[in-house]
């Protein structure tokens with residue numbers, strides 16, 4: 001078996017990788033907060049960890065790798081955006097999630113094994129908070145529950161920050177109910193018009209950091225192999241995840257580790273500055289997809305090593321397009337000659353990717369295969385990296401950008417379901433029934449259950 005080694009943020013070096021259980025290799029990557037379209041910076045971790053997922057599947061077997069990437073569907077950014085636009089929270093998060101799935105699929109990313117939603121794990125979060133309070137790591141104050149940073153000796157180890165730097169870096173609110181300004185929120189109160197859940201501390205909602213600790217434990221277990229995300233998540237998000245999980249699950253065990261490896265992708269930059277919503281210097285994945293095939297965008301992202309900063313210029317996209325054209329021409333010449341997949345065809349790529357996911361060298365290697373028309377090596381190595389998804393090389397050369405933004409009928413269905421819920425809340429049952437019939441006429445059946453309304457095609 002090929003040997004793997006990855007850079008681990010907490011040890012600050014490249015370390016040989018061996019999974020806790022090779023029959024169940026487990027990876028968690030922080031997913032999107034669904035209030036807005038994904039920009040190309042948001043896509044970078046998705047593409048990078050998709051390559052890692054594919055590599056692990058190739059090495060350990062597809063059935064032996066579990067990849068969890070969450071959806072944060074409760075967050076102040078979501079509440080604020082919905083209040084500004086008038087769109088319901090349910091519609092906003094459903095619509096954004098659908099767009100996200102479409103965008104990431106277009107970039108050749110596999111779906112994760114599990115995609116848990118924060119709002120479906122509130123009970124697990126409340127249970128964690130109760131354990132943290134019982135263990136002396138958290139305290140309730142004025143409807144909030146805070147994590148007591150001083151109670152966890154290891155706090156700051158991942159990011160290497162001192163307490164003062166932590167306070168400055170987190171830009172945390174100094175609030176009267178906090179024992180220390182570095183303490184962070186596990187639970188906060190919701191007003192009547194904000195979404196909330198009943199809890200021992202009153203009606204409220206969870207803090208963002210807690211969501212990932214609860215969902216990773218639920219789906220991967222208390223300790224797992226790899227935790228990933230962008231560089232900006234090291235502090236405070238991942239530092240806080242570690243504090244919560246270690247104090248809940250590893251209390252009294254100095255050897256407990258939430259994840260064996262912490263891996264972080266570098267920033268996608270614009271003229272040297274991080275691409276971000278707040279700076280307004282972003283390009284959405286959707287906008288790029290109007291001009292470039294998803295594989296072009298994917299290759300442009302993978303030509304630079306994941307840990308390094310990357311400026312995604314027009315020239316870079318052109319270069320990626322021209323490389324892909326060359327590879328597809330080689331495939332076209334020998335289209336009939338592609339043989340069945342064999343381990344030998346991807347061994348070289350596994351070795352290269354096993355060296356801290358060196359996609360830059362992998363791209364060079366594909367160039368070599370195409371130059372010498374080693375078609376089986378080229379084809380299966382390209383597939384391993386998530387390329388050659390077109391049904392044929394011909395289809396690649398005929399690709400045209402999608403006409404206009406496709407209107408998703410799922411969004412329309414969600415909209416109608418929301419309207420029906422509002423009608424029922426207003427006791428306008430005639431309108432609620434009319435909506436149900438309207439959907440039924442389109443062969444959409446609604447089912448009301450204790451967890452809300454779901455739909456299926458008849």
Ligand code: AMP
Pocket residue numbers: 030031032033041042043044045229230231232233265266267268269274275276
């Ligand atoms: P957010 O929606 O801001 O929480 O970001 C979702 C994911 O995208 C996180 O893993 C971030 O670290 C990552 N991310 C956001 N902006 C960038 C960027 N400019 N470059 C690389 N990764 C980013």
Ligand code: ZN
Pocket residue numbers: 029030031212237241
């Ligand atoms: Zn997270």
